[in-house]
Amino acid sequence: MKCQEFYEKISLYIDNELEDIDKKEFEFHLHECQSCKRKYEQMISILKVTNNFEEKELPADYRSSLRSKLEAEVNITKTRKVNWRLLSSIAAGLLLVVVSYGIMNMFVINNTKSFDMEMARENDIDKSEYSADDSITDENTASMDLQDSVFYGNSENGTAQPEITTVEGTPNKNLTITFSEDIKNDSVEEYLLMDSGAQVRYNLSKTDKSKEYTRKIIKNANISIEVSKYDSSFDSIVDFVNNYSGYIENSETRYINQAYSNDVEKENSLKRGYMIIRIPEQNFSETINVITDLGKVQNRQLSETDISDSYYDTENIVKNLEIQEVRLREILNEAKNVDEILRVENELRRIRTEIDRNKGTLKGWDSRINYSTIHVNLIEVRSKGDSIESVDDNIFIKGKKGFIATINTIIDFIEKLLIWIMTIAPILIIILVIVLIAFIYIPKLFNKRK
Template sequence: MQCERVEEMISLYIDNQLTPEEKMEFEKHIKECKKCYDEYLSLLEMVNSINSLVEKPLPSGFKEELRNKLEKVHKENNRNRPTKKIFIKWASIAAIFILGMFIVSPILNFNSPLNKLGSKDAGLSVGKEESPKEYLEMASDSIAAEDQQNIEESAVEDQQNVKESKENFSFQKDMQEKIIYSGGITLQVKDTNKVLDEITQYTQDIGGFIQHSSMNHPEANSSSSNRSTAGGGYIYLRVPADKFDIAMEEIGKMGNVQEKQRSGENITAQYRDMEIEVKSLEIQEARLLDILKKADKVQDIVEIEKEINRVRTEINQRKTMLKNWDQMVDYSSIEVNIIQEKVPSTSIEGNPFKDLGQKIQRGFTQSINYIVIGVANIVIFIFKALPFIAIIVIGYIVYRKWLKDRLINKNK
């Protein structure tokens, strides 16, 4: 199994959504591949950290207070609109003046911020004799300062967007909801094979897929005296989220429903936090790449590249988590337990003697196969034990010869 495939299966393994065969291949691979094993541990730690977070409820009266503040800001914005236009005009003139100073100062050899950035005396210059640790600390401080400025600018822009309309704010909030739906059904049926085929076909028709399924044959459980059913089955399927409710109803019609449950998990807050973390890490990556271009010492380059690799690893882990969440949101899961009705004891239903000859033939062939397999296992065991048997025989012969020689010497 390739590492790329294993990396895609890590989150499914943690969520226990792999088939037994895929789980065996996955566990075998991570035992042999240290890189995939480390990535699995890293993602597992992140999942445990996320699951340990507790969502705090909003304080009472928060919505009313927010609505009042938005209306107040909207009214003030309408009153101060002429002042805002004057401010934008003078701010544009000041921006043009500062940009002109940045462009002209290198030509006139002024001590502009651009000259300081390009000189070896600059705070982020790699030409100074700072240690790699100090260099990365200074670089991180610079990145943090720029990120803080970007966050403040984004906050101002978001506030202006919120001022436009209270209804638009609510609409955008609803559009961003991320909910994972799941359900479970227990059906009692007369024919397990038929129902399994019907569920499989129906799932494919609505654009879903079967993740894994299994079936218990009645013959395999005939020795259990306490069983009330003759066989059964299990199927785990994924359907498009918009067809989840319809699928639950249609599957319930395929048998006698013994139990039905459904649930929905809202991961909107976690999803947004994860997206913000990804954007922040991408900004850090861009800053580090820009700093790397200016580095001229091998030791500093190695330290910066190590930091870049760490940031990229965190980005990939979070993007993988977002991708898995998207799949779980888009495709709801339904777990169906199928219980086949026990053979009736008061009346004869159907024709139990149908295909009797074929059943006898299958039973006889199965018994012969058991015997052949048993004999083959015995032969294999004997050949495996031959070296040990030879050692025991040789030891016994040596012991008898030694005992015989001792008796002869004693008689003499």
């Protein structure tokens, strides 16, 4: 093996990505060539440093600022949707004005050109045809709206693809009904998922008894509760956790209405907090009970992740590596020449790093197993009556819909009125002309007679 080739393979050798033959050749060259060996060792010591770089902690306000950015993002998409509706209705109104203006112009020109009765009749027919067309397009847009809302609902609920296609296939009238069924399916599916999860766990616990070792389970919980007094609830959680030899990993408190920058809302400064609690595994369920007793539970989620398989696998890997290490040390003692010693030492070093890495992961797991994690969302509410934002939202949207509907009917009415006036305008003008003539000539006739 040439030195150049050797350089190229240093990196792969360190990560144990070389084929066996290449590896042997590499090791052979490693003992042959002093300068290459130095390069190799330099690389090893560099990587030793990089592997030990410690992770930097997240900045204190990281989560809260991300949260407000996300909320802003959600709000933008919401307002965008509303704006579309408004824009489309404005556009429809403008279109109507332009169309009616155009028709009026056409009519006025026709009118000035001739007072012919027949022309007026033709216009009449045109108008009625037009209005019929208009009503048809109206229906179309209505059905489009309906479809739109269904698709929108679907995408929001994130139901699986095949369900959407069944919705598409059904006739328009049933759309809303299938939509509500979708929701049911969705929840059923979720239920089934949970069910199968439980079954798996059940099976696992069955096999449990046949094996001697304890299962390694990471417990997590996620609780959202509404409390009437934020500060006292917060303190009581902290006290409890401290008494039960747990600790608060992260906590954060902020005002709910900060993001809205509305002066009126800011005055009712309700608080909202988030905390991550680490509690010894045996106190897990008790802690949850205490927390849920503090207020009205909005959301409670418990999860247990069984990592026994990977845990014991890793543990076995470490054991095997350690046995290998011991054996290598024995070989090292019996080694006769420098060459052999170096070779064994290289192997030893590789094994040592692997042991360290695996032990690191085991340690991380241990801490997550021994200390369960509980995420708590504390939401302060003033009373049962005035805090539920979602209802407010619905009312606003409904109001907006009603408002738009009313405007649409007004536009519709004005449009029909205009059309009607324009339709009968020729007749009116003719009658007016006749009446005028009559007024001018009839008195003259009378006068002549007299």
